[in-house]
Amino acid sequence: MQVGLVTRMEAELVEAAQQQAAMCRVFGNSKRVLIVWALAGRERERPVSEIAATIGASLQNTSQHLHAMKTAGILTSRRDGQTIYYRLARNEFLDACGLIAQAKKELNHDDNGTNRNQSGPYR
Numbered sequence: 001m002q003v004g005l006v007t008r009m010e011a012e013l014v015e016a017a018q019q020q021a022a023m024c025r026v027f028g029n030s031k032r033v034l035i036v037w038a039l040a041g042r043e044r045e046r047p048v049s050e051i052a053a054t055i056g057a058s059l060q061n062t063s064q065h066l067h068a069m070k071t072a073g074i075l076t077s078r079r080d081g082q083t084i085y086y087r088l089a090r091n092e093f094l095d096a097c098g099l100i101a102q103a104k105k106e107l108n109h110d111d112n113g114t115n116r117n118q119s120g121p122y123r
Contacts (some may be wrong), residue, residue, distance in 0.1 A: 026072045031055055032065050036074075036088065036097050044049035045078070059082070 001109055027033055034055040039046060046054075052062035069075045076089045088094060 015122050023072060024073075026069060026074060029059055029062070029065065030074075032069055032098055035065060035086075036094055037070065039075075039086065039088050047083045047085050047087040051086065 003082050021101075027036075035051060038054045048059060048063055048066060051066070052059050055062065057065070066075060070077060070086070071090055074093050075086050077084050077086045084098075
């Protein structure tokens with residue numbers, strides 16, 4: 001009986017790991033991480049044109065990224081006339097990006113507390 005429980009738990013863990021990996025793949029492009037930062041804050045929504053200007057990408061490229069992120073459940077959108085506004089579906093996505101940035105920042109410090117990598121927005 002214990003074997004069945006372990007097998008079921010393992011199957012659930014495998015499924016959860018697969019779902020998490022799929023979600024992480026969405027963040028495999030730096031423009032998508034920039035989109036998360038651009039939409040940071042409570043009740044923060046922005047139109048596609050403003051997001052594109054903020055992340056330094058074309059409207060077409062930005063729209064493709066936004067579509068992928070919305071399909072993955074990271075973003076939601078609403079239409080007002082011809083303008084589409086996007087926002088984070090959950091602020092936990094911003095928190096997750098912040099945790100990764102913090103972990104990266106801490107990895108860049110050696111034992112003496114000096115920063116080995118001064119480049120990037122997280123220094």
